[in-house]
Amino acid sequence: MSSQHAFASETQRETTGKGRQLVAMKELDKVYGNGTVALSDVNMTINEGEFICFLGPSGCGKSTIFKLIAGLEERTRGDIEILGMSPKEARKQSDIAFVFQDHTLLPWCSVIDNVMLPLKLRGVPKQERLQEAERVLALVGLSDHRKSLPRHLSGGMKMRVSIARALASRPKLLLMDEPFGALDEITRQSLQDELLKIWQQDPSMTVLFVTHNTFEAVYLSTQIVAMTARPGRVSAVLNVDEPFPRDDSFRTSAAFSQWVRTVSEHMQH
Numbered sequence: 001m002s003s004q005h006a007f008a009s010e011t012q013r014e015t016t017g018k019g020r021q022l023v024a025m026k027e028l029d030k031v032y033g034n035g036t037v038a039l040s041d042v043n044m045t046i047n048e049g050e051f052i053c054f055l056g057p058s059g060c061g062k063s064t065i066f067k068l069i070a071g072l073e074e075r076t077r078g079d080i081e082i083l084g085m086s087p088k089e090a091r092k093q094s095d096i097a098f099v100f101q102d103h104t105l106l107p108w109c110s111v112i113d114n115v116m117l118p119l120k121l122r123g124v125p126k127q128e129r130l131q132e133a134e135r136v137l138a139l140v141g142l143s144d145h146r147k148s149l150p151r152h153l154s155g156g157m158k159m160r161v162s163i164a165r166a167l168a169s170r171p172k173l174l175l176m177d178e179p180f181g182a183l184d185e186i187t188r189q190s191l192q193d194e195l196l197k198i199w200q201q202d203p204s205m206t207v208l209f210v211t212h213n214t215f216e217a218v219y220l221s222t223q224i225v226a227m228t229a230r231p232g233r234v235s236a237v238l239n240v241d242e243p244f245p246r247d248d249s250f251r252t253s254a255a256f257s258q259w260v261r262t263v264s265e266h267m268q269h
């Protein structure tokens, strides 16, 4: 791999995904009410099954892109579609789930009640809720802690609960906004491995992941979206064409170091 061909130019920004087109953004601008131009002319397609990390300086509009995809903010100009629907329609069908850095668990509810809450709000019958919660708690290795309260869990465990809660709605698109930013390095790496395992088990699930950490982006991604400082634009999309499953042997490989160097060099320009 060389830095000359690693990045697709802005006009060639087609993904190399495993599935059908999931998200289409065309000439997207976002100007907030106070006049802040958060995004300018964002053009991007995202295919089903990708794991895409968004990297860029603070304030470049990464969270804003997520809010537009989730239908939590309205675009100022341009088009955005999720599986041919508006973001709000897609969210209503529970096709989209969020995980934030702050785990947002209800402190007075047990782990399993926290995981079941979104299903309860959607009117899913109790037996089905329980089954689904057990399934996702097993996925994140927390079955034995189903009755614990959040305050009895470590930061990494709270994040696992938060991921389980998002997975319980079986989303097609999982949006993760700096989820591991507050965790120590060892916990972070084990959660990266668990997340990749979960993602690999479901070929149709797409993960969009914001991080400031180049190592994390290279380790996790099928693609890295590099963004410029505000107003945010997509400056390049990098296809990290390294095989899965990935493990510590990838983290310590020469190829990994080369990818990190390439991405870092790009981000400095």
Ligand SMILES: Nc1ncnc2c1ncn2[C@@H]1O[C@H](COP(=O)(O)OP(=O)(O)OP(=O)(O)O)[C@@H](O)[C@H]1O
Pocket (backbone or CB within 6 Å): 032, 033, 034, 036, 037, 038, 056, 057, 058, 059, 060, 061, 062, 063, 064, 065, 230
């Ligand atoms: N509701 C809002 N009203 C006005 N300006 C906003 C609003 N939300 C975000 N902004 C501004 O829009 C720009 C992009 O913000 P955004 O949070 O999307 O960036 P980011 O890349 O996610 O930042 P960070 O990496 O620091 O989390 C910033 O200048 C921010 O201050």
